[in-house]
Amino acid sequence: MKECDWMAKKRIYEVAKEVGVDNKVVVQKAKDLGFDVKNHMSSIDDSQVTKLKSSFQNSAPAKKNSKIKISVSSIRKNEKKQEDNAAPKKARKRNNKRRNDRNREKKNERNHKNNSGKPKAAALLQQFKQKQRAEEGQLNREAQKAKKEYHEQLKHPKQEQAVKNKKKPTKESTKKKSEPVEKKVIGPKILKPSPARLKKSQPSANERVAAKVTIPEAPKDEKRGNGRGRNMGKPGRKGKNQFFNGHNEHSDRSERKRRKNKKRQQEQKPKKQPTKRKERPLPDVLVYEEGMNAQDLGKLLHREPAEIVKKLFMLGVMTNQNQSLDKDTIELLAAEYNIDAKQKVHEDISDIDTLYNKRMEASKKSKNQVKRPPVVTIMGHVDHGKTTLLDRLRHTHVSAHEAGGITQKIGAYQVRLDNRLITFLDTPGHAAFSNMRARGAEITDIVVLVVAADDGVMPQTVEAIDHAKSAKVPIIVAINKIDKPGANPQHVTEELMKYNLIPEDYGGDTIYVNISAKTGQNVDDLLQMILLQADVMELKANPTEMAIGTVIEARLSRGRGPVADVLIQQGTLNIGDPIVVGDTFGRVRTMTNDRGRQVKKATPSEPVEITGLNDVPESADKLVEFKDEKTARSVGEARAQQALQKSRENVQHVTLDNLFDTMKKENMKEVDIVLKADVQGSVEALQQSLEKIEVEGVRVNIIHSGVGAINESDVTLAGASNAFIIGFNVRPTATAKSQAETEGVDIRLYSIIYKAIDDVTAAMKGMLEPTYEEKVIGNLTVRETWKVSKVGTIAGSFVDKGVVKNDSKIRVIRDGIVKYDGEIASLKRFKDDVKEVKQGNDCGLTIKDYNDIKVGDEFEVYEMQQVEPK
Numbered sequence: 001m002k003e004c005d006w007m008a009k010k011r012i013y014e015v016a017k018e019v020g021v022d023n024k025v026v027v028q029k030a031k032d033l034g035f036d037v038k039n040h041m042s043s044i045d046d047s048q049v050t051k052l053k054s055s056f057q058n059s060a061p062a063k064k065n066s067k068i069k070i071s072v073s074s075i076r077k078n079e080k081k082q083e084d085n086a087a088p089k090k091a092r093k094r095n096n097k098r099r100n101d102r103n104r105e106k107k108n109e110r111n112h113k114n115n116s117g118k119p120k121a122a123a124l125l126q127q128f129k130q131k132q133r134a135e136e137g138q139l140n141r142e143a144q145k146a147k148k149e150y151h152e153q154l155k156h157p158k159q160e161q162a163v164k165n166k167k168k169p170t171k172e173s174t175k176k177k178s179e180p181v182e183k184k185v186i187g188p189k190i191l192k193p194s195p196a197r198l199k200k201s202q203p204s205a206n207e208r209v210a211a212k213v214t215i216p217e218a219p220k221d222e223k224r225g226n227g228r229g230r231n232m233g234k235p236g237r238k239g240k241n242q243f244f245n246g247h248n249e250h251s252d253r254s255e256r257k258r259r260k261n262k263k264r265q266q267e268q269k270p271k272k273q274p275t276k277r278k279e280r281p282l283p284d285v286l287v288y289e290e291g292m293n294a295q296d297l298g299k300l301l302h303r304e305p306a307e308i309v310k311k312l313f314m315l316g317v318m319t320n321q322n323q324s325l326d327k328d329t330i331e332l333l334a335a336e337y338n339i340d341a342k343q344k345v346h347e348d349i350s351d352i353d354t355l356y357n358k359r360m361e362a363s364k365k366s367k368n369q370v371k372r373p374p375v376v377t378i379m380g381h382v383d384h385g386k387t388t389l390l391d392r393l394r395h396t397h398v399s400a401h402e403a404g405g406i407t408q409k410i411g412a413y414q415v416r417l418d419n420r421l422i423t424f425l426d427t428p429g430h431a432a433f434s435n436m437r438a439r440g441a442e443i444t445d446i447v448v449l450v451v452a453a454d455d456g457v458m459p460q461t462v463e464a465i466d467h468a469k470s471a472k473v474p475i476i477v478a479i480n481k482i483d484k485p486g487a488n489p490q491h492v493t494e495e496l497m498k499y500n501l502i503p504e505d506y507g508g509d510t511i512y513v514n515i516s517a518k519t520g521q522n523v524d525d526l527l528q529m530i531l532l533q534a535d536v537m538e539l540k541a542n543p544t545e546m547a548i549g550t551v552i553e554a555r556l557s558r559g560r561g562p563v564a565d566v567l568i569q570q571g572t573l574n575i576g577d578p579i580v581v582g583d584t585f586g587r588v589r590t591m592t593n594d595r596g597r598q599v600k601k602a603t604p605s606e607p608v609e610i611t612g613l614n615d616v617p618e619s620a621d622k623l624v625e626f627k628d629e630k631t632a633r634s635v636g637e638a639r640a641q642q643a644l645q646k647s648r649e650n651v652q653h654v655t656l657d658n659l660f661d662t663m664k665k666e667n668m669k670e671v672d673i674v675l676k677a678d679v680q681g682s683v684e685a686l687q688q689s690l691e692k693i694e695v696e697g698v699r700v701n702i703i704h705s706g707v708g709a710i711n712e713s714d715v716t717l718a719g720a721s722n723a724f725i726i727g728f729n730v731r732p733t734a735t736a737k738s739q740a741e742t743e744g745v746d747i748r749l750y751s752i753i754y755k756a757i758d759d760v761t762a763a764m765k766g767m768l769e770p771t772y773e774e775k776v777i778g779n780l781t782v783r784e785t786w787k788v789s790k791v792g793t794i795a796g797s798f799v800d801k802g803v804v805k806n807d808s809k810i811r812v813i814r815d816g817i818v819k820y821d822g823e824i825a826s827l828k829r830f831k832d833d834v835k836e837v838k839q840g841n842d843c844g845l846t847i848k849d850y851n852d853i854k855v856g857d858e859f860e861v862y863e864m865q866q867v868e869p870k
């Protein structure tokens with residue numbers, strides 16, 4: 001209502017503009033008329049406006065225009081009725097209908113007054129009409145012009161602004177306030193249109209812009225079109241209606257209402273936007289991680305979390321949006337949405353074995369593969385000539401052709417024949433081959449089986465065949481020592497045929513070469529055959545990618561730090577490359593080839609010695625190159641940590657009690673024991689007896705033996721070797737004992753040889769019976785001795801630890817050696833027989849059948865307690 005009142009009023013200055021008279025004059029006039037006005041900003045209502053204007057009639061120069069304006073608008077109003085009938089826009093008709101009715105009533109009233117007051121006015125009006133129609137045509141043209149300009153200004157508001165600024169370079173802030181005055185906006189105060197609204201109005205602006213330009217001051221209208229007045233800023237229906245209907249309150253109200261509704265609708269639109277999310281399609285597969293919550297799943301499924309919670313609720317799972325969900329629930333949810341669910345597999349970057357395998361597979365599929373030298377291992381029975389053959393190859397086919405020859409041994413070397421390379425692993429025998437295999441390193445492409453022509457197939461020949469076959473590595477048979485007088489290669493061939501090594505001459509596919517490693521006879525032929533076999537196998541690698549390889553040997557070099565001999569298998573290793581090798585890492589600092597030369601890069605099948613690692617890796621460890629040192633470091637450190645953890649878990653595992661299980665589990669071939677005894681004779685006797693024990697191929701291996709008490713070094717060695725300790729007539733030192741307890745090293749103490757042997761044998765058979773285990777209950781030190789006839793030696797002792805009982809067993813220990821093991825005969829305290837004496841007290845005791853007690857001797861008092869088998 002307020003707004004309507006306000007809108008129906010006019011400011012004095014507006015009236016002044018309309019009548020073309022100075023503000024002050026109008027203010028004075030208004031005051032004269034008795035209007036309550038103070039200055040040109042004071043408002044007056046419609047009737048006052050009419051009175052005020054009429055008071056200026058016939059006096060102001062602008063009166064004519066003003067008249068015309070009034071006349072035009074009144075004529076328009078009169079014609080409105082007819083125009084409305086023909087009006088094409090039904091909407092406008094509807095909107096204006098009520099207003100028109102009102103206007104009609106008002107106009108009729110006015111006409112009635114005019115007619116009654118001035119009888120000749122009709123004729124005069126007719127004249128005016130004609131004249132004004134002509135003027136109206138002119139005005140329409142101007143309106144069209146203004147419309148065009150208005151559009152221009154809409155398109156180039158900045159230019160317009162610039163022009164405006166030029167025109168009014170000063171008092172910007174006050175100008176803004178006074179703008180409406182300068183623009184001569186007639187009518188109610190106009191709300192500033194928002195840019196968005198302005199934009200929306202644009203399409204219909206064409207028709208609307210002219211409405212306001214009907215004001216006679218056409219050139220000023222141009223400004224108004226650019227201005228911020230409502231009618232100009234928002235050229236539209238409102239302006240048009242205003243033009244046609246005058247300042248109709250009702251039309252304003254309905255228009256505002258309509259705009260408000262429109263605005264509300266527009267505002268509501270973005271709110272509806274989120275519902276569109278629901279329309280997004282579900283993924284084909286829900287790739288989830290265990291522990292995800294409804295929010296996480298909502299994102300993956302393109303659904304609102306609330307919907308997920310609701311769905312789960314329907315499935316009987318009460319949860320909120322943040323609660324972690326288990327695998328089953330997530331899969332249930334996926335099933336509810338009728339899509340598959342797949343758990344995301346986290347790649348463990350520290351698992352370089354998997355990374356190695358992946359890269360190996362990827363390389364095999366690569367288009368950049370090129371031929372690579374074969375990697376060969378020489379196997380055979382003892383003394384059949386493996387080393388001789390390797391030496392010959394090394395010294396003839398390397399040094400003869402390569403300047404410098406082999407200056408150092410790096411676990412493998414390459415020989416050259418017909419400008420082609422063959423890589424030989426420098427560790428002959430199937431044990432090395434199998435050890436590598438056991439550790440997951442299958443680096444050999446071809447096995448050369450050396451069989452002495454004068455000896456034939458021997459046990460280790462058969463073992464070598466089995467190892468090569470199980471590794472699915474092709475065998476080339478080298479029948480050696482054919483230079484020897486008793487050599488019978490034919491016989492050897494026949495023998496080998498029993499093991500399915502059928503020569504080509506007999507329709508098989510095994511290559512046989514008769515050689516003499518000693519004289520070098522046919523050694524070239526052997527190399528030719530190796531190359532032939534390599535061709536058949538189409539051995540290839542991709543040298544263009546990041547390197548992977550395997551450690552052949554590794555050691556700690558004085559001055560150079562950790563050194564590893566590695567065989568590159570795929571890719572190219574360069575100086576400076578960040579690498580992880582087993583549980584170690586670093587950057588390749590130096591690379592040396594088998595001829596002792598520094599190289600900058602190593603390609604597939606090339607053995608090189610590398611430095612730059614932070615620690616010494618183990619043979620058969622995998623080498624993997626990483627993109628950056630940071631990753632290599634984190635992987636290396638993570639692996640070292642894991643390895644340490646594992647080693648800690650392993651250390652305390654082998655005990656006599658769990659020996660049998662451990663042997664089975666770890667496929668042990670030897671039971672490692674550290675043996676300590678009181679005298680050398682006992683050590684030897686016990687060592688021989690223990691080493692004779694063999695249970696199902698598993699033997700005892702005494703890794704260390706010696707005379708004296710069991711010390712820390714013994715415990716450390718046993719811990720590192722996963723061994724246990726047998727003490728014969730000796731005891732561990734106090735620190736050794738506590739260290740053994742901490743590290744879980746098992747110490748077994750015996751005073752009878754056959755008992756120790758029986759226990760070890762029984763443990764290896766898994767038949768170690770539940771036994772009595774001694775439990776030390778106290779320790780004493782002899783402070784004084786008295787020899788009493790018929791009683792023997794009385795030991796005046798102090799109880800250092802625990803308790804001593806009159807029925808305890810007791811050991812006499814002198815300098816770590818058990819001097820006697822027996823029973824207490826009597827226990828006294830101040831001449832009284834007592835049952836027990838506790839720590840911190842003196843006592844006197846005698847030992848059954850033993851009197852060799854000296855001051856300083858230690859007593860270990862113990863009881864036998866039954867132990868359940870573990």
Ligand SMILES: Nc1nc2c(ncn2[C@@H]2O[C@H](COP(=O)(O)OP(=O)(O)OP(=O)(O)O)[C@@H](O)[C@H]2O)c(=O)[nH]1
Nearest residue numbers: 381382383384385386387388480481484516517518
């Ligand atoms: N006459 C003759 N003797 C050979 C030949 N090859 C090797 N020998 C000899 O056979 C003996 C054993 O040779 P090695 O090369 O040590 O045999 P191996 O297979 O390496 O033996 P282990 O290392 O013990 O497994 C040595 O005395 C060699 O000199 C050969 O072609 N002809």
